[in-house]
Amino acid sequence: MAASEKEIAAHRGAEWRINLPDGSSEIFTPEKGLVRRVVFGIKCLVFGLVWKILNFLKKAWDLAIDDPKKVIHCLKVGMALTVVSLFYYMRPLYEGVGRNAMWAVMTVVVVFESTVGAMIYKSLNRVTGTFLAGALALGIHWIASQAGEKFEPIIMGASILLLASATTFSRFIPSVKARFDYGALIFILTFSLVSVSGYRVEKLLPMAYHRLLTIIIGTSCCMLISMVVCPVWAGEKLNLLTAQNLGRLANSLQACVALYFDDDNDNVAIDIKDLQDYKSVLNSKATEDSMANFARWEPAHGRFNFQHPWRQYHKIGASIRHCACCIEALNTCISSENQAPEVLRKQLSNICFRVSSSCSSVTKELVMSLMTMKKSTKMDFSIEELRSSVKDLQKELKSLPQSLVSQPDTSKVQQSAENEKKQRISTARTVVSLVEIIPLASFASLLIEVSVRIEGIVHAVDELAKLADFKPAENEMIRQIQPTQK
Amino acid sequence: MAASEKEIAAHRGAEWRINLPDGSSEIFTPEKGLVRRVVFGIKCLVFGLVWKILNFLKKAWDLAIDDPKKVIHCLKVGMALTVVSLFYYMRPLYEGVGRNAMWAVMTVVVVFESTVGAMIYKSLNRVTGTFLAGALALGIHWIASQAGEKFEPIIMGASILLLASATTFSRFIPSVKARFDYGALIFILTFSLVSVSGYRVEKLLPMAYHRLLTIIIGTSCCMLISMVVCPVWAGEKLNLLTAQNLGRLANSLQACVALYFDDDNDNVAIDIKDLQDYKSVLNSKATEDSMANFARWEPAHGRFNFQHPWRQYHKIGASIRHCACCIEALNTCISSENQAPEVLRKQLSNICFRVSSSCSSVTKELVMSLMTMKKSTKMDFSIEELRSSVKDLQKELKSLPQSLVSQPDTSKVQQSAENEKKQRISTARTVVSLVEIIPLASFASLLIEVSVRIEGIVHAVDELAKLADFKPAENEMIRQIQPTQK
Numbered sequence: 012m013a014a015s016e017k018e019i020a021a022h023r024g025a026e027w028r029i030n031l032p033d034g035s036s037e038i039f040t041p042e043k044g045l046v047r048r049v050v051f052g053i054k055c056l057v058f059g060l061v062w063k064i065l066n067f068l069k070k071a072w073d074l075a076i077d078d079p080k081k082v083i084h085c086l087k088v089g090m091a092l093t094v095v096s097l098f099y100y101m102r103p104l105y106e107g108v109g110r111n112a113m114w115a116v117m118t119v120v121v122v123f124e125s126t127v128g129a130m131i132y133k134s135l136n137r138v139t140g141t142f143l144a145g146a147l148a149l150g151i152h153w154i155a156s157q158a159g160e161k162f163e164p165i166i167m168g169a170s171i172l173l174l175a176s177a178t179t180f181s182r183f184i185p186s187v188k189a190r191f192d193y194g195a196l197i198f199i200l201t202f203s204l205v206s207v208s209g210y211r212v213e214k215l216l217p218m219a220y221h222r223l224l225t226i227i228i229g230t231s232c233c234m235l236i237s238m239v240v241c242p243v244w245a246g247e248k249l250n251l252l253t254a255q256n257l258g259r260l261a262n263s264l265q266a267c268v269a270l271y272f273d274d275d276n277d278n279v280a281i282d283i284k285d286l287q288d289y290k291s292v293l294n295s296k297a298t299e300d301s302m303a304n305f306a307r308w309e310p311a312h313g314r315f316n317f318q319h320p321w322r323q324y325h326k327i328g329a330s331i332r333h334c335a336c337c338i339e340a341l342n343t344c345i346s347s348e349n350q351a352p353e354v355l356r357k358q359l360s361n362i363c364f365r366v367s368s369s370c371s372s373v374t375k376e377l378v379m380s381l382m383t384m385k386k387s388t389k390m391d392f393s394i395e396e397l398r399s400s401v402k403d404l405q406k407e408l409k410s411l412p413q414s415l416v417s418q419p420d421t422s423k424v425q426q427s428a429e430n431e432k433k434q435r436i437s438t439a440r441t442v443v444s445l446v447e448i449i450p451l452a453s454f455a456s457l458l459i460e461v462s463v464r465i466e467g468i469v470h471a472v473d474e475l476a477k478l479a480d481f482k483p484a485e486n487e488m489i490r491q492i493q494p495t496q497k
Numbered sequence: 498m499a500a501s502e503k504e505i506a507a508h509r510g511a512e513w514r515i516n517l518p519d520g521s522s523e524i525f526t527p528e529k530g531l532v533r534r535v536v537f538g539i540k541c542l543v544f545g546l547v548w549k550i551l552n553f554l555k556k557a558w559d560l561a562i563d564d565p566k567k568v569i570h571c572l573k574v575g576m577a578l579t580v581v582s583l584f585y586y587m588r589p590l591y592e593g594v595g596r597n598a599m600w601a602v603m604t605v606v607v608v609f610e611s612t613v614g615a616m617i618y619k620s621l622n623r624v625t626g627t628f629l630a631g632a633l634a635l636g637i638h639w640i641a642s643q644a645g646e647k648f649e650p651i652i653m654g655a656s657i658l659l660l661a662s663a664t665t666f667s668r669f670i671p672s673v674k675a676r677f678d679y680g681a682l683i684f685i686l687t688f689s690l691v692s693v694s695g696y697r698v699e700k701l702l703p704m705a706y707h708r709l710l711t712i713i714i715g716t717s718c719c720m721l722i723s724m725v726v727c728p729v730w731a732g733e734k735l736n737l738l739t740a741q742n743l744g745r746l747a748n749s750l751q752a753c754v755a756l757y758f759d760d761d762n763d764n765v766a767i768d769i770k771d772l773q774d775y776k777s778v779l780n781s782k783a784t785e786d787s788m789a790n791f792a793r794w795e796p797a798h799g800r801f802n803f804q805h806p807w808r809q810y811h812k813i814g815a816s817i818r819h820c821a822c823c824i825e826a827l828n829t830c831i832s833s834e835n836q837a838p839e840v841l842r843k844q845l846s847n848i849c850f851r852v853s854s855s856c857s858s859v860t861k862e863l864v865m866s867l868m869t870m871k872k873s874t875k876m877d878f879s880i881e882e883l884r885s886s887v888k889d890l891q892k893e894l895k896s897l898p899q900s901l902v903s904q905p906d907t908s909k910v911q912q913s914a915e916n917e918k919k920q921r922i923s924t925a926r927t928v929v930s931l932v933e934i935i936p937l938a939s940f941a942s943l944l945i946e947v948s949v950r951i952e953g954i955v956h957a958v959d960e961l962a963k964l965a966d967f968k969p970a971e972n973e974m975i976r977q978i979q980p981t982q983k
Contacts, residue, residue, distance in 0.1 A: 071670055081669045089662035092689055093654050099693045113690055120661075120686040160561075168579050176575035183567045184557055200606040203578055204599055207585045293822070297783040333825075337780070340826040343946055408935065449894065449938040456939040460829055 077371060079366040083241050084125045088216035091119050091236045095229060111221040118229030123237070127312075128245030128305030130237050134230040135192030135308070141226055144198040145219045148175075148205035152215070167206050175199050189304050246306035246315045249299065249324055252380045256331050257468070259288035261371035263338050264461060267369040271345050273455060286342065292335040299328045314384045320478035327471040337457060343453045350452035358411065359451060362404045365459055369397040370465050377472050385484035386476050394469065401462050408455050411448060521691040544562065569727050570611045577722045581605050595705030597707040609723070613798075614731030614791030615724050621794070622680030627712055628683040631705045633660075634691035638701070643930065655694050660686050675790050732801045734794035735785065735810055740867045742781060742817050743954070744776035747857035749824050750947060754853040756939060757831050758846040772828065778821040782844060785814045800870045806964035813957040820950035822941060830940045837937035845937060848890045854945055855883040856951050863958050871970035872962050887948050894941050897934060 062349050095115050123135045157167040181187045182195045205219065268302040306321045350356075371392060376387040387393075475481075539803075561568050581601050606977045608619045641652040667673045668681045691705065752771040836842075859880060862873040873879075 067670070070672075071666065074669060075666070081666065085666040088665045088685075089658040092661045092685070093658045096657055096689060097654060098651070113694060114692055116689045117686060120682065120689060143825045164583070168583060171582055172575040172579045175578045176571040179574045180557065180561070180567065180571040180879040183560060184553070188557075196606065199574075199578070200603060203582060203602045203606060205584050207602055208599060293779075293818075294782060296780060332779075335821045337829075339819075339822045340943065340946070343823075347946075414877050449934075449942065451936040453939045453942040456935060457826065460826070462832075 038277040042138055077294055080241070080243060081125075084243065087236055088119075088123050089239055090240070091123055091233055092116065092234070095119050095232055098228070111218065111225050114173055114222055115229035115232070118226050119233055122230060123233050124427060126243050126245035126248060126302075126305055127237055127308040127310065128302075128307070130219045130233055132190075132305055133193050133306040134234060136191060137197050138223070138226060138230060140194040140197030141201045141223060143288060144201035145205055145223065148202045149219065151204060158362070158396070171203055171206060174202055193479065242310050244306075244309055244315075245302045246309050246319060246321065247313060249302035249306050250315075252295065252299060253324055253331070253370060254336075254378045256328070257291050257374045257381070258376050260331060260334055260338065260465075261374040263287070263289040263292075263299050263335075264341075267338060267341050267345065268458070270361055272356055272363065289335040289338045289342070293339070296328065296332065297406055299324065316479075320475060322476055323471070323475040327468065327475060330464065330467045334461060334468060337464055338463045341454065341461065344450065344457065347449050347450060351447050351449075351454075355451050357409070359404070359407060359455060362407050363402065363455065363458060365400045366397070366404050366462060369400045370392065370462055373397050373469065377468060380472060380481065380484075382474065383484060384481055386481045388484055390469070394466070396418045397457045397462055397465070401459055404455060404459065408452060411452075501814050531909045537757060566727070566729060567611075570729065573722055573861055574605075574609050576726070577605050577609055577719055578602065580722070581718055584714070590627075597667060597704065597711050600708055600711040601715035601718070602692065604769070608716060609719050609896065610735060611976075612729050612731035612791055613723055614793070614795040616719055617789055617794040618676075619679050620720060622677060623683050624709070624712060624716060626680040626683030628708060629692055630687035631709065634688045635701060635705065636691060650723050651866055657692060658691055658875075661687055676793075722773070728798070729790075730795055730798050730808065731788045733799060735788035735792055735807065736801075736867060738781065738785060738788065739810055739813055739817070742778045742821075742862045742863050743860045743867070745778050746817060746820055746824065746951075747860040749773070749775040749778075749821075750827075750853050751857055753824060753827050754849055758842055758849065775821040775824045775828075779818055781827070782814065782818065785810065802965075806961060809957070809961040809964055813954065813961060816950065816953045816957045820954060823947045823950055827940065827943045827947065830936065830943065833936060834931060835936050837933050837935075837940075841897070841934060842939050844889070845893060845941060848893050849941065849944060851886045852883070852948060854892050855879065855886045856948055859883050859951055859955065863954065866962065866967065866970075868950055869970060870965070872967045874970055876955070880952070883948055883951070887945055890941060890945065894938060897938075 027354050098115065099112050118137065122130060122137060124130045124133060149165070149172050155163045155170075156168055178199050182192055187195065205215070208215075209220075262282075263283040266282060266288075270286065303321045303324050306315075306319070309315075309317075311317045373390070376390045377392050380387045380390070582715045584601065585598050599952060604623065608623060610619060637652070637656050638872045641649045641656075642653055643648075664681050664685050669679055691701070691965045694701075746772040748768075752768060752774075754771065789810050792801075792805070795801075797805075798900065858875070862876045862879050864875070866873045
């Protein structure tokens, strides 16, 4: 690909000066080189196009490999459309509903979304919006027809202006936008179409009936295919996303602590990608909101009931992002110019590692609790462990200045039996200024804050467990299901 | 409203036991009270409905008062629909395009978005998608008709399955999703409709021509109304949102620093709402992304050229959120259990206030630069001021432990001339433990980090200034335009 880019660049450069075979070069006047330039231009265009298309196909292929569910969704859309179109080719059905059969096709195209919840939301909104608007438009049409031919267009025009404006405005109200945005759009659409076509077409009632019927046919076809063939549930996706975000949080935290205390850069196991995991957590709000909106429309599936408390996932998500924000601040400690000296960091490294690993064991329990929809039996233990490690870190932090003052003597005693490197460290200890503690102290305070926020997540998940009535897990089972965290 | 709720509750409680006028009470059996219960039920329903409707209307009214532009948008939609419908009532035009005129109405309903950019995006996508799909469908239809009546449905079905699947998949590719999502949907829709109806309707070409014509009529009508009547530009909105977010950042920072050093809670001027301003900054990514997407489609307007570097706003937005994250961490220092003693905080309060006010004067310059699209002449000065204040804070932080050790003597000298309160403070100074510095040191480190991140924002805005070729501002002018920050 890169080669073809160079080629294009070379062609562009050659437009104005051409080296002839005898070694001389010639500068073209626009008229002289016009044909060649057109040829070059076309070549460039073709090369560029081919390159772009290949690049696009590569991207598409990567996407398909990365998430085969998307490919399945596409095939499902194709299938639904083909089924509805074939309906159309069958003469008996076609004779029944006439030209309105195209509404079934239209419904399938517009309504078929990637999750079941989004599809049910759109389907119900479409059917209800069409029905309400159709009924209202017929009513107003009847009133207008009573008013005489002169007033009819005025009444119809005024009603369209009024209703379209009011309905458009209702779409700005958050509660309407979340649940009935599409329905409002369809309401305006149907109302306008019926009131406009009503002026011309005599048989309005059968037309309205056929339109509603075809929309219901299209909707049912979509629902059937979407729920039967590899269904993708918004609720399940939301639950998984929440669990994944928790996993990412733990990964980021562990990588961050490991990198902070890794002075020799010898720890090749630290994955820089893990370190940046919190970023996608911070940007997950929009996806989470839409998933939670759609999940409300879904029937009971898998481990989720119809009235599963999806709103609580907003709270869990918010507390996860709250924690990710703190990890973000922790992350900048790594790249900060002012760093505490190695000797100080060595002293806190063990306890910091303990805090980070107890944080991650708490999040592991949370992930498991979410994935199995059971109360974790080990959670209390993990939290106690986290709290005690945080207390120890606080103690260690408090004793840091004292230990620095008192240590020179003890280290001198140790010197005799120890090697040169350690000697250097103990010498360094005596010269550590108290100010140098500050970067390390900030890091430790942020780490403590992270642990506090993780307890906030625990609290939010506990509330979910209460609302959704999680059963206590049996220990045996938990060990078997051990989900992967990423 | 609350009263009617109570009434409902009272009604519900009364369903099972009724106090008779003579003082006795009677327990109803279901059969006996059935009529009354139905009446009560209906009453409850009516009260509930009325209450809900009133509540809804109040919300809508508040929204309209809060943002009159939304009301104007709604009236514009109504206007566009009425204009298109009136077209329909004119016999000459109706005779020309026949029943296809309904596509003009449909186009207006679906395409009319609140910003000009979104509307141009949808309009161009709709026209292009319809044209491409129509041409392709006609071609395939011709091929199929050559293959004989038996193979025709098979070829048509297969082409729908293939093209619908492929186009649906392309909508998952981020670059396509950002620019051509709606066009892809319309492509599938038109292709399916033409290939299905083509099997029945003989005169395909004039129909296709009429459909395209009506869509263009609808689109032009939308564009005209949207751009002439109080236009709302996505680009302008994005620019304003970015400036507002900067203002919110400065508000939050100032409120946070003020609250941290406000021990006596006497500073009534601190607005708790200001303190929480950073939260809406953190959640603004989705709005920003869609605005930047739509702004690309807009023609030159106001101070923005056609090729204005809208992508750079992503970077500015990201750096603003990066800073907001740090302010979030700073905010938790206020509510933390461990607080540095007053005497310590007093020592740093002045310099911290200086840092926060220089941060906010830098953001003020940035806001002005964004709003006027000119390079600020005072920016270099403001940044120098910020840097020097940060250096002073670092110095003060370093001297903190020493000053605590050395101060008891000097404070004793001062005692003689000072009042009792100060005496207490100076006594306290001698007993301050070094560990107690840590919360304050963390706060100061975070404040320094905030200033570093604000420099990051300055860098991003500078890049924008280079890309969009901002002219240097004249000092006189800047003073006149002074925008409000909120």
